[in-house]
Amino acid sequence: MGNEPVKSVRVLTPSGMLGAGWDHATIERGIALGADVISIDGGSTDSGPHYLGSATPKTTAKAVARDLRSLFTAAADAGIPVIVGSCGTSGTDRGVDWVAGIAAEVMAEEGLDLPVAKIYSEQNPADLKEHLNAGRVHPLPPLGELRAETLESCTHIVGAMGHEPIVAALRAGAQVVLAGRATDTAVAAAYPLMMGMPAGPTWHAAKIVECGGQCTTNPRAGGVLATIDADGFTIEPLDPTVSCTPITVAAHMLYETVNPFEMREPDGTLDVREARYTALDDRIVRVEGSKFHVAGQYTIKLEGARVTGYETMSFAAIRDPLVLADIDAWADLMRTVIRQRVGQTLGLADGEYAFDLRLYGHNAVLDDLEPESGPPREVGVMLLVNAPDQATATAVAKVANPLMLHLPAPGMDYLPSFAFASSPAEVERGAAYEFVLNHVVDCDDPLSLFRIELGENTRA
Structure with missing residues (x-):
């Protein structure tokens, strides 16, 4: 050179x-x-x-x-x-x-x-714990002080x-x-x-x-x-x-x-x-x-991720104008009925699993910040279930399957029909991860x- x-x-x-x-x-x-x-x-x-x-x-x-x-x-x-x-x-x-x-x-x-x-x-958690104990690890907003257990929970940690x-x-x-x-x-x-x-x-x-x-x-x-x-x-x-x-x-x-x-x-x-x-x-x-x-x-910034559970997803499309006239009420009913059916069928309490219902075509991106008003023309409903193991996540999604296909809106006296995006409707996504490190090492x-x-x- x-x-x-x-x-x-x-x-x-x-x-x-x-x-x-x-x-x-x-x-x-x-x-x-x-x-x-x-x-x-x-x-x-x-x-x-x-x-x-x-x-x-x-x-x-x-x-x-x-x-x-x-x-x-x-x-x-x-x-x-x-x-x-x-x-x-x-x-x-x-x-x-x-x-x-x-x-x-x-x-x-x-x-x-x-x-x-x-x-x-890639970083060894044991080595990072030595830095942590020596006071050389510091948090970046919005996280707080790092705990040794967090390092141990990560599947992989890298330094930038x-x-x-x-x-x-x-x-x-x-x-x-x-x-x-x-x-x-x-x-x-x-x-x-x-x-x-x-x-x-x-x-x-x-x-x-x-x-x-x-x-x-x-x-x-x-x-x-x-x-x-x-x-x-x-x-x-x-x-x-x-x-x-x-x-x-x-x-x-x-x-x-x-x-x-x-x-x-x-x-x-x-x-x-x-x-x-x-x-x-x-x-x-x-x-x-x-x-x-x-x-x-x-300083070197640390990034680490750990498993938060296992996910199963299903997706259905709705174009029924009566359901879409008040899709928020339908979604609230769906959440309530899913919890009831899962409790009755699988014996699971709320803390033993989690699910998210996302209405694509209706506030799924901006939520309450969405400036447009009026009923949507069509909505894609994504059900994302998280549980400690894959079998439980899929079981919850299967309990929700008939609801994702036929749940009527409040006040409807007949069963509507929606459309699943795939068959089988339940798609197992495997392990889900979350970032847990936003810290630097001196x-x-x-x-x-x-x-x-x-x-x-x-x-x-």
Whole structure:
């Protein structure tokens, strides 16, 4: 990588998520524009706790292979690194190994031999309890103080790494870095920071490119290229028919942030209060004035999920105008009758199971905030049952089956008929999970919670 200081670093981000797909021509254009590194996020918590709790990916292996093939062939020709963060959706050790296995297959098929580093971010509850007992674990709102039993209840716990483990892997000679759970921005910030780019512009650029083309006028058209230098950064779309504007770029600081002017990373806080967004032409935006304040304490955020029970779902569609005239009254009656029938038939009290009745087409999304009034034209009724075991959840759903098909509204003197979406009506969803960790660990060493495994072509 040389010892001479560089004046700028170009980061190519093809998409907001590995496995989402893109036109390979946009990758070729980014390489032609001088990309120094390719970075892409491989996961998120956006899709809920199931993927962390079960350590399974939300993407299919073929989609990931297709995207890695596009990246590896381009990176091999250009001699630049590829960095993937939060592998396997949630960044578990199993997720890293899953992506690594696909990467090995793709490279074998393409005749490539790129040095690979795997960074594991999964945490051992016993080790975390030591940190907890030493007073190094702190809650983030809205959670309270962490209890050791909560750590023990998690099926999987990961720590969200900053840029330092990725930099360590690159310095060891890796051309492909497959990282466990990482902050979305660390994936794009690591290489520029390693090459001496200032923290303010680097972290801000990394935030803007984290979702690929979402900061452009057409998010579906592909990714972006950010060029970071000593005074700021520029950003442009990889699709020549698409534009970045000061508004589309600045607006991305509103995305997934508590404060639109600040964003916390493990080693400090990005501050964009004085950032200036200038259109250089009709496609490219220049950003200057971003700052980064180093924190007094380095922290790693923990994410953990545990099983809350087992779920069975059924879904029926209603178009009967008499029922829909007061669907809320019908739903209240349904809840009452389900509890009565379950108690009579299965002998279960309310605390031994739970269920949710969701009326899609009638306030299922906004609930009491829904501004529209009047009866809906049709409603999809989702019954979601949660119980300590799958058999009980399914038994409750089966007791509710005739009600989901024929329950009359109050005052009706005949049995209406509704329509189930599937046969059988009961769909067993398996274990249900919930997030239970929103805490940080004080760390003196940014690498201490992570494990880096180097391939044969990298050096220790």
